[in-house]
Amino acid sequence: MSADIRPIARALLSVSDKTGLVPFAQALAEKGIALVSTGGTRKALAQAGLEVSDVSDLTGFPEMMDGRVKTLHPGVHGGILAIRDDAGHRASMDAHNILPIDLVVVNLYPFEATVAAGAGYDDCVENIDIGGPAMIRAAAKNHADVAVVVDPSSYATVLADLNDKGGTTLATRRKLAQLAYARTATYDGAIASWFAEVEAKEDAGEGAGAAAESRVFGGRLAEALRYGENPHQSAAFYVGGPARPGVATARQLQGKALSYNNLNDTDAAFEAVAEFDPARAPAVVIVKHANPCGVAEGETLVEAYRKALACDPTSAFGGIVALNRTLDAEAARAIVDIFTEVIVAPDATEEAAAIIATKKNLRLLVTGALPDPRGGGRLVKSLAGGYLVQSRDNAVVDDMTLKVVTQRAPTEAELADLAFAFRVVKHVKSNAIVYAKGLATVGIGAGQMSRVDSARIAAHKARDAAAAAGMAEPLTRGSVVASDAFFPFADGLVTAIEAGATAVIQPGGSIRDTDVIAAADAAGIAMVFTGVRHFRH
Known part of the structure; x- marks a missing residue:
């Protein structure tokens, strides 16, 4: 057996x-x-007919304090941390009847899931x-001798080593140690973030927690990506943080x-479409390069899609389509008429x-729910x-x-379009201008250094879309307009x-503002202030 291979006698x-x-x-046995x-794990193994000792056999103490204390004992940690080739460590083990533990298989109490389920403070604590973290960290530190498993996905790796090598290789133990420390770091980060949010709500309400004294962010690899924004950049997708319906939870x-x-x-598309309550009306958002290029509500999804597409059919080519309701056949037929990268609903x-499915490369994602636009x-x-x-x-x-703020108040129809446009402008990169008419965008200007340029670009794109559709004039005639921030001058x-x-x-x-x-008054148009800015950089 190679010098770096460690047999497993006890797990x-x-x-x-x-x-x-x-x-x-069973494979280990x-x-x-x-x-x-311990506890429920031991019960599950015993019910499966496996011979399994209780951890109290190692410690000489029963589980106590409702299971809070059971493995924090030299009989456990000595067996994990002992360096097998160290004579002094071996002597300590012999003197105190400590048995070596060669494999530690631990995954942690479901803290993140408990928080996500909205449990109370005491349950979260x-x-x-x-x-669990103590054993994981101990085993990972002593990876020269001990293998540690923190996720069922690693079971096959350990068994492959046992079958092929008769023990775990150093390369495997190092990889498992890295996964172990990543897990405990992510776990502790989730706990620290939760405490920060609790403190923020108690001290100053939602939002203050961003200024916590220190922050930890963690995630678990969901997928290694072929490349990043450009082919010369490496990239990966990690899942972590509070649960929220979207790409991280989608099938x-x-x-x-x-x-x-x-x-x-x-x-970007799914967060934008979530602004539109599905109980009110079907809605569709088409996104290209993280900016909406068409958004609409309609009587049906297919009507909403066609209205959204009419805003900027050129940009919609190769875009992302997000829907706020279950995708139906009629909408699906319309969407596949042009090249689309992703549909999410x-x-x-x-x-x-x-x-x-007739478009083999077109991705279809289903999330089960919409994210809450009011969520934290x-x-x-x-x-x-x-x-x-x-x-x-x-x-x-x-x-x-x-x-x-103007002499003329908006009509009911204008008010509906104004609210619609302000939902959309929240998701357009600043400086952002959105023209809307009939609960559909008819011109979008995004990401310009001056607001007047965004207004001009949005109007220009509306003229191009009208010309392509054979219309005599752009749909911006009789539209409303939303701005994500104030107009610094009257020119925009x-x-x-x-x-x-x-x-x-x-x-x-x-x-x-007075200018x-x-x-607005000189032109006889209506204007309303929200008092809320929606910069998005």
């Missing part, structure tokens, strides 16, 4: 996730490996594992693997899925040497008090008026 198993536990333990376990029903850009754009009918959570952006952390922009126009508003806008929604708050209001 300690204590798991919350019992997926694959019994077959794995068949190789003559002694099994030691009780699901903070103590003994891919068909299509080729998602790329970095697909994942980023799909997330809460669900899909069997007939719709069959239609999408943190957004993280990396900088050189650090991170920017902020609370999610969960301001929703339906909750805002709209202040009419004047551009929107020249494009045909009859009503405006914007945050307000500029030192030149902007005067320009």
